[in-house]
Amino acid sequence: MKSYEVNFDGLVGPTHNYGGLSYGNVASQSNSQQSSNPKEAALQGLQKMKALMDMGFVQGVLAPQERPDVAALRNLGFSGSDAQVIQQAAQQAMPLLVASCSASSMWVANAATVSPSADTADGRVHFTAANLNCKYHRSIEHPTTSRVLGAMFADPQHFAHHAALPAVAQFGDEGAANHTRFCREYGEAGVEFFAFGRSAFDTRYPAPQKYPARQTLEASQAVARLHGLKDDGVVYGQQNPAVIDAGVFHNDVIAVGNGEVLFYHEDAFLNTEQMLGELQAKLGKLGGNFQSVCVPRALVSVEDAVRSYLFNSQLLTRADGSMLLIVPEECRANERVWHYLQGLTASGVLIREVKVFDLKQSMQNGGGPACLRLRVALNETELAAVNPGVIMTAPLYDTLTQWVHKHYRDSLRESDLADPQLLLECRTALDELTQILKLGAVYPFQIN
Template sequence: MTAHEMNFDGLVGPTHNYGGLSYGNVASHSNSQAVSNPREAAKQGLAKMKAMMEMGFKQGVLAPHERPAVASLRSLGFTGSDSEVIAKAAKDAMPLLSAVSSASSMWTANAATVSPSADTSDGRVHFTAANLNCKFHRAIEHPVTSRILGAMFRDDAHFAHHAALPAVAQFGDEGAANHTRFCRQYDDPGVEFFVYGRSAFDSRYPMPEKYPARQTLEASQAVARLHGLSESGVVFAQQNPAVIDQGVFHNDVISVGNAEVLFYHQDAFLNTESMLSELDSNLERLGGRFQGICVPRDQVSVSDAVRSYLFNSQLLTKSDGSMLIIVPDECRQNQRVWSYLTQLTCTGSPIQEVKVFDLKQSMQNGGGPACLRLRVALNHAELAAVNPGVAMTPALYERLVAWIETHYRDRLCDLDLADPLLLVESRTALDELTQILALGSVYPFQID
């Protein structure tokens, strides 16, 4: 194999809390205002990264953002010292303080859309930071996300970085949570699969009635153009509006793909048969053999899928060519989902193994294994050009565990967000982290 898929997991930030900020995300809303444990959350995510490394997969770390985001509060009219800004926001606009304290950057599947060099017109890996403009607490992320990605993938000979799309409703972009790629080998030309919830300009496309459709067709088309993708190497598909209204806020809550396999729920898409036919013909043209694994609704309902996050899983190719699926413990706790997975691995499916991880702190806030990682396919030269400080190793794991133990609280509720010491603790931790990961100055408090 001359290329690898490297997963970059988001490190949970020191202000991890349950703000219930994401309308349409059932898990996030149902746990709103519960007491969180940032230390446990960060260690749970880090344990998954370590396990991936030990299984032989290429694994990296994506740093969290500075929170509370005092600069965002200042842009909304709060003045004074940093502690005074936080105090005023807590007194007059607590929902705003909660939003700018969110640790949502941990879900790096929303950080950007990534196209490997085998697919792009200039032969470089392309990154477009997601504008995430549907939610205020996420819309403030992309400037720092771009700086962090730039510090991780610095070499212009191998990597190209694009700014987020215009932050307007017509170009709502949620990143890799609505994007996957099919190929024979990771360095072969592939078919990039963009899933959207609505069209901003064409009323013929059906819309959900209850929850917002966050990804637009126009945003997906723009990213494909920015990345220099060929028309024959791209497939656009619409998510089923009915499943969005059941809490499927991103496509990675109802399907997941890897290599030549798409694992999806029966109700995931509109016009499913024509979409599958297009994927099959496009991949066949490149020498591949597309395989769709459809999970029937009479075995696993959409509600079961949302509660268990069956599809918000990681589908990985092992060194022997077989596939492994990484699922949260909630899948094992759901009898119907676990029965389906047990049956799946015993029936000649390309998915031959299931591994379960405890990610309760993230799951309670609405993010599972797939939310926590950004996938980047890299050939050997590109892999060598990645900032080595962000690559997971046994030594980095031990250092990050010690860092978490030193800087993270083990209890956080909404009232704690008004504590000015939380900002000091967070900045102290992140300043040290940039040195551990060799990122340089990427946070506003380091630059301004």
């Protein structure tokens, strides 16, 4: 049976703004309070989706969240009508209003961890929504994320959904941004790799000193248990605390994997050789040939990697078996990174081609190509069971492009978030979107 790795990209929400909310994310903090362009951001994301579809990849769409999150503000003590709640928050606690308007759900690599049916004990595709409890503005996402994923992957015969882990520091879970999977073929059993920043209970693991380590070992282990993964199909590796302190808030900022290949920076992990050996041994037992591409610090510094988002890229396997790397325009603008990539593709060893995309609106807020997509390995039967409304087609691309032009603003500043009209615009847009994507009622305003 044929199998696919489907990329479900997050559709940028109507309140896309630069709130600078993500401590530890250098780009997010450095562009705080600048004027954003929600329309341009959404169109840039859609163009990437369409381009990958045109290249022959199966591409999907994951809907954004309702913002501002009025219910979250009510839980914090603001009251009255929706408009009054927004006005009170703007007057009394503007940072809370900004947090409730975050469009960070566009980075769906953080939406959930996904294990394909070939790896799980019950032979179903498993989803665990990430609690994202390290950041308040992201911790409020998982209830809606769970409903959206449930509407996309609804057939219980093929799909299993788990609630987010307990929202405490010991089980900080950032989803697929710290998870990847290695396999010979997408439909065959593989080895799932969980990268963690710290242990909540074991003091043998060092922790970063400046920025928080968002993913815990205990959260990764819990997800593996929930998904019914075998011990010989799982590898845990610790992120280098020093690179977390350099702005590598997620593992997908310093490494990316696909198929049998891991593309990573020399300073990405602790105990790298031991970790690579375990990946090679476990994948080898499954008939795979694990291979790694290490980028030396002498050629590309951690600072250059963070600025360019070289590793926050999409590593894709084409129909002929060759690999393609999707990178942001910032990689071409960085002389050292671009020189390295030219040499990498010229060698023709593993990664044959690099394609560049303009994702400036997302990049300025701290997310690149890899942040924008959630990977789901599916066989033909499972793909047929996915809600067809969320699979990208040429007509859907045209419809979503028109929808963005109709509903999105060209400019958004922090002061605009206090306008109650923005909430009405957002709800009108999302109500129409659920009909376009055939999701049903997934947003609080549609349910309550």
